[in-house]
Amino acid sequence: xxxxxxxxxxxxxxxxxxxxxxxxxxxxxxxxxxxxxxxxxxxxxxxxxxxxxxxxxxxxxxxxxxxxxxxxxxxxxxxxxxxxxxxxxxxxxxxxxxxxxxxxxxxxxxxxxxxxxxxxxxxxxxxxxxxxxxxxxxxxxxxxxxxxxxxxxxxxxxxxxxxxxxxxxxxxxxxxxxxxxxxxxxxxxxxxxxxxxxxxxxxxxxxxxxxxxxxxxxxxxxxxxxxxxxxxxxxxxxxxxxxxxxxxxxxxxxxxxxxxxxxxxxxxxxxxxxxxxxxxxxxxxxxxxxxxxxxxxxxxxxxxxxxxxxxxxxxxxxxxxxxxxxxxxxxxxxxxxxxxxxxxxxxxxxxxxxxxxxxxxxxxxxxxxxxxxxxxxxxxxxxxxxxxxxxxxxxxxxxxxxxxxxxxxxxxxxxxxxxxxxxxxxxxxxxxxxxxxxxxxxxxxxxxxxxxxxxxxxxxxxxxxxxxxxxxxxxxxxxxxxxxxxxxxxxxxxxxxxxxxxxxxxxxxxxxxxxxxxxxxxxxxxxxxxxxxxxxxxxxxxxxxxxxxxxxxxxxxxxxxxxxxxxxxxxxxxxxxxxxxxxxxx
Amino acid sequence: xxxxxxxxxxxxxxxxxxxxxxxxxxxxxxxxxxxxxxxxxxxxxxxxxxxxxxxxxxxxxxxxxxxxxxxxxxxxxxxxxxxxxxxxxxxxxxxxxxxxxxxxxxxxxxxxxxxxxxxxxxxxxxxxxxxxxxxxxxxxxxxxxxxxxxxxxxxxxxxxxxx
Numbered sequence: 249x250x251x252x253x254x255x256x257x258x259x260x261x262x263x264x265x266x267x268x269x270x271x272x273x274x275x276x277x278x279x280x281x282x283x284x285x286x287x288x289x290x291x292x293x294x295x296x297x298x299x300x301x302x303x304x305x306x307x308x309x310x311x312x313x314x315x316x317x318x319x320x321x322x323x324x325x326x327x328x329x330x331x332x333x334x335x336x337x338x339x340x341x342x343x344x345x346x347x348x349x350x351x352x353x354x355x356x357x358x359x360x361x362x363x364x365x366x367x368x369x370x371x372x373x374x375x376x377x378x379x380x381x382x383x384x385x386x387x388x389x390x391x392x393x394x395x396x397x398x399x400x401x402x403x404x405x406x407x408x409x410x411x412x413x414x415x416x417x418x419x420x421x422x423x424x425x426x427x428x429x430x431x432x433x434x435x436x437x438x439x440x441x442x443x444x445x446x447x448x449x450x451x452x453x454x455x456x457x458x459x460x461x462x463x464x465x466x467x468x469x470x471x472x473x474x475x476x477x478x479x480x481x482x483x484x485x486x487x488x489x490x491x492x493x494x495x496x497x498x499x500x501x502x503x504x505x506x507x508x509x510x511x512x513x514x515x516x517x518x519x520x521x522x523x524x525x526x527x528x529x530x531x532x533x534x535x536x537x538x539x540x541x542x543x544x545x546x547x548x549x550x551x552x553x554x555x556x557x558x559x560x561x562x563x564x565x566x567x568x569x570x571x572x573x574x575x576x577x578x579x580x581x582x583x584x585x586x587x588x589x590x591x592x593x594x595x596x597x598x599x600x601x602x603x604x605x606x607x608x609x610x611x612x613x614x615x616x617x618x619x620x621x622x623x624x625x626x627x628x629x630x631x632x633x634x635x636x637x638x639x640x641x642x643x644x645x646x647x648x649x650x651x652x653x654x655x656x657x658x659x660x661x662x663x664x665x666x667x668x669x670x671x672x673x674x675x676x677x678x679x680x681x682x683x684x685x686x687x688x689x690x691x692x693x694x695x696x697x698x699x700x701x702x703x704x705x706x707x708x709x710x711x712x713x714x715x716x717x718x719x720x721x722x723x724x725x726x727x728x729x730x731x732x733x734x735x736x737x738x739x740x741x742x743x744x745x746x747x748x749x750x751x752x753x754x755x756x757x758x759x760x761x762x763x764x765x766x767x768x769x770x771x772x773x774x775x776x777x778x779x780x781x782x783x784x785x786x787x788x789x790x791x792x793x794x795x796x797x798x799x800x801x802x803x804x805x806x807x808x809x810x811x812x813x814x815x816x817x818x819x820x821x822x823x824x825x826x827x828x829x830x831x832x833x834x
Numbered sequence: 835x836x837x838x839x840x841x842x843x844x845x846x847x848x849x850x851x852x853x854x855x856x857x858x859x860x861x862x863x864x865x866x867x868x869x870x871x872x873x874x875x876x877x878x879x880x881x882x883x884x885x886x887x888x889x890x891x892x893x894x895x896x897x898x899x900x901x902x903x904x905x906x907x908x909x910x911x912x913x914x915x916x917x918x919x920x921x922x923x924x925x926x927x928x929x930x931x932x933x934x935x936x937x938x939x940x941x942x943x944x945x946x947x948x949x950x951x952x953x954x955x956x957x958x959x960x961x962x963x964x965x966x967x968x969x970x971x972x973x974x975x976x977x978x979x980x981x982x983x984x985x986x987x988x989x990x991x992x993x994x995x996x997x
Contacts, residue, residue, distance in 0.1 A: 415893030420902040431894035432880055823884075826893050828861075 254320040254460065257320060260326060271313035271324055272300055280326055282333060283364060285452060286401035287314040287341075287491070290764055291410055299364065301325050308333060323338065336368040341586045342399050344375045346453070346725035353397070353454050358756045360452030361399060377404060377488050380424065386406035388436035389459055389613045390443035391752075391802045392607040395427050397667045398455035402533055404428060404447035411745060413827050427443045428455070438670075440559050440825040442720065444552035444572075444743045445606030445626075445752015447788030449763045462629050462636075468598050468622075469511035475592060478507045479516040479578045479653070480602035483664035483748040484627045486775035487604065489757040491631035496771040498779055500648025507630075508647060516582070517649045518601070521574030522672065523662040524581070524797070525549065526788035528571045528814050529669075530677040531805040533738055537681075537712070542566045544715075544736035547669050549573045551607035552743030554818060556720050561727055562820035570815040574663065575608055576617050578653065580813040583619040585801045598622045604664070604751035613737055616816055626753025655793045658780030666718035666747035667701060669692035672742040674705055674714070677789045681707045691788055695777070697746060697766055700726050718742040718750075724827045727733045746783050749773050843874040844885070848876040851889050861892060864900055869909060877908035913948045913955040915993055917941075918972040922961030929982075932956075934967055936983040940990055953994065 253264040258280060265274040267536055274283050286297040293315050301310035303322035310331065313324075320547045324332060365507070373387035382395035400419070405428055408417045416439050420429050431441035431448055441631045446454040470475055479669050485500040503517045529547065536545050548554060574581065583594040590597075601608055601624040612621040634641045659675050678686045686797070693703045694714070699722040705712045706754070713736045717726045723741050729737060744750045746769035754772075757763045785791055802810045850870045852861040867890070871882050872949070876902050888893045901907045919937060921930050934945075936955060941949050948955045964970045967979025978989060 409893070409895075418895030418899040420899050422903050422905075431898040432883075433853075435899075461868050487954070823894070824888075826887050826891060826892055828893065830891075 254318065256318050256321070257323045258734065259325055259340065259731050260323075262425070265318055267318065267320075269271075270309070271302055271304075271316050271322075272598050274318045275302075275313065275324075275326065280302045282313050282326055282637070283315060283367060283397070285360065286362065286403060286451060288403050288406070289762065291403060291406040291450075294406065297342070297399070297401050299335060301335060301338070303328060308611075317474060318539050318540050323813060332334055332368075335547070336370060336408045337374075337807060339364050339368045340370055341375060342378060343370070343636070344373060344400060345379050347375075347379070347396050350731075353696060354460070355454040355756070357446050358758075359454065359748065360809045365760070368803065376412055378424070380427075382427065385436050386459065387438070388441060388443065388610075390609045391436055391445060391448065392442060392457050392459050394455055394457070395429070395438060397453045398428055400426060401430065401452060402428070403452065404456055405452040407446050407450045411719055411721050412444060412743075413440070413447055413724050414440060414442055414444075414560075414825065415827070415831075416497065416825075417447065420768055432440050434740075437590050438823070440823055442552040442555040442743060443607035443610040443752075444720065446744060446764075447753055448606065449750075449754070449756075458626050458629065459609060460629060461623050461625050462608070462633050465600065465623050465625055465633065468600075473596065475590065476512045476596045476600065477516060477582050477586070477597060478600045478602055479518045479582075480507075480700050481518045481604050481631075481664060481748060481790075482522070482661050482668075482779075483604035483643045483751060483754065483772060483778055484602055486629070486639065486664065486772040487754045488631055488660045490630060490768075491760065492642060494642070496768065496775050498775050499642050499708070500779075501648065502642040502644055503630075504649055505644050505647040506641045507633050508763045509644070510637055512600070513759060513792065514586075514649075516578065516653040517656050517660075518574050518578055518603075519651045519660030520791070520793065521578035521581075522660035523788035523791045523794045524667075524814065525574045525663075526659060526672050526676050527794060527798070527805045528577075528810060529569055530673050530680060530789075532569055532571065533673065533677050534681055535806065537710075544730060544739045545569055545735065547571075547673075547741055548818075549663070549669055550741060550743040551605065551611035552720065553723065554609065555607070555742045556694060556723070556743060556825075558818055558821035559823065559825040560724065564727060564730075564825075565818050565820065567712070570811075570814050572617065572814055573608070573611060574660075575603060575621055576611060576816075579612075579621040580619050581797065581801075584813060585797060585805075588801075594619065598624070599650045604625070604748050604754050605744075606752040608753075614816075618703060627751075628753055628755055631755065645749040654784075655785075655791060657788050657791045658783035658786035660791075661776050661779040661783070664748040664776050666694070666697070667691070667716045667740065668747065668776065670716050670738065671696050671740075673738070673740075674789055678705065679787065679789065686787075693741075695773075697769060712737045714740070716740045717749050718746040722829050726832055745769070746773065835917065839896055844882075847871055847874055847882070847885075851886070852853040855890075861890060861924055864890065864892065864897065866897075866902070868901060876912045876985070879911075887893065889937065913952050914952060916955045916957060918957045918962070919945075920959045920962045920964075920968070920970050920972070922959070922965070924961075924965035928968040930969040932983055933981055933986055937971075937990075938988050940987060954990075955973060 254267045282300050286294045286298040295312045295315045302313045305825045385393040405417045409415045409563040417432050489497045508516045546568045569731050581597040582599045587594040599621050603623040609624045610625045659672035675689050692700045694716045703717040717723050749772035750769050883897050945958050968978045
């Protein structure tokens, strides 16, 4: 229901707006973009940076437009000489406590602070003073924290606590010495960080970036004694164009061509690994439904969810599927089956995962995942490598994947969107369980960006209740429900908002875009659903190359060999995390 | 500082938290709980903060933020005696700088640290309200006025033999 409009004036021009919104919200709708920094529409209001100040007639001080509501007759000025100068001074003060080394910074040309300084018209430094000095925390294999770059906007803190409910980050110490850091000033590797990388996605500067492995990868690519194998996740092809200023678009063939130009000997598709995951996971589900193992079964593809499980929800470890992620299955098969085909020593093969994900770097480092993925780079890192190597991406003739592990079904493609793994698994599980062909294979009720989605599927008269959740905060909420009322058979969990398409390794939001923007997530997901729609094979178990892999090498799904290579296990981990307002299971 | 074994201290801390948990918005009593913990243990130990986190269901990052924000909270164990040297204007003019040098030399520590034998913690104070006696130092709750480097050495010797 819309309330009666109220009259406000912005820069002396009258407008009718809805009451109950902030000056910033009203101004946005009217086409005034008030500069901002700590504000994020998905996070709570912080009001910390003061960049969004405006003048309101009758008020003694400038007000933060992100937090100040509009009222009848309000006269707002967004662009007077004084307000421009005040805003510029605020940004300048932030910058004077910031390393002024943009040209060697990871976020050069893609930094909100840099853009802001440019729009503010900063031409020189008026205030020079002490600058905070900190060591970088490079202890984690996934996330690097550089407090010198931090401007204390707190978006990462709010992301980590409000959306992900990991609560790894907080403000510690005081005044000039305030720093965003895990509890006890712990190094990241010892903290409850799940490596999801969402702090990186919302950071306006380079205070959080992924651990960069591009130099190691360039080195490997120059080593002629090695066989270099790349495999990339569904979401990478959907989003990599954004790093080149494009809208989300399927650039699969162009990326295959670019990777070959970079020096990879073989380019495989992680979607093949996804099909393989479905074969194993669907069989595991059916076994559990028939009484062998705990229900609900919870998916295990998301590496940030794995660490979250072990730290926050160890009571549910037995509910989680033992299947490795598609990336780890790929590497396992590359170093066994594929090595056999080449008649080469697996030690000569370097398996490189190109992922939308920072937590996959952590997954590759888990000691129990063998054979492992040797190097994991994110969408952002591979986009930089392609630029750095002078490859005219994406304007190059597309090429096809290498065979043996290059063919995938549509089910494998949709893995990248929240609900996709569930949908893919149901397509296979239904047909295996009933022996009938599933008529309508699109499970639209579990698609989309609703936090927790539910559906029922009837298989041979048996009602199978499923739930799909994305974002670790939503996950905590759903798992509470499961503890109280265990009504589900199968749950898909993805650690990042939107699923892998919203992964912590995806391209930064471009000019005038905001991180985590739902439209962008939807567009990336739609790329994957459109890949699925045009595939002739849309069910994982119909992938002839997966069938061949079982016939020639693995035997049957969940066979001893499959278990040895494609499955793993999880253990409760320290430090034990705490999720406020959720029961603690000791 | 109360000298309790950690078990009895933990029991008392838990009992205190239980009373707090009955109140409205128990999480708003975090500072009081940390005060209690510091009173019982002399400082805020990581394990104690972990325990508070579990009982209160509060993230450790949040507790750490509060514990590091307020200067009153000690994050490292304190010595048996706390020496606060006044560096306020009056004391400083009357030679507190020399006293501090003597203390640092004698104790082989600097401000904010604790001696290896855990006997003394050295802190600075800005005016203890005894300017007439400047320069002063305070050991535990007691003020010692009109100090000289020589008197400081003698005072430390007294506390050492008392041990």
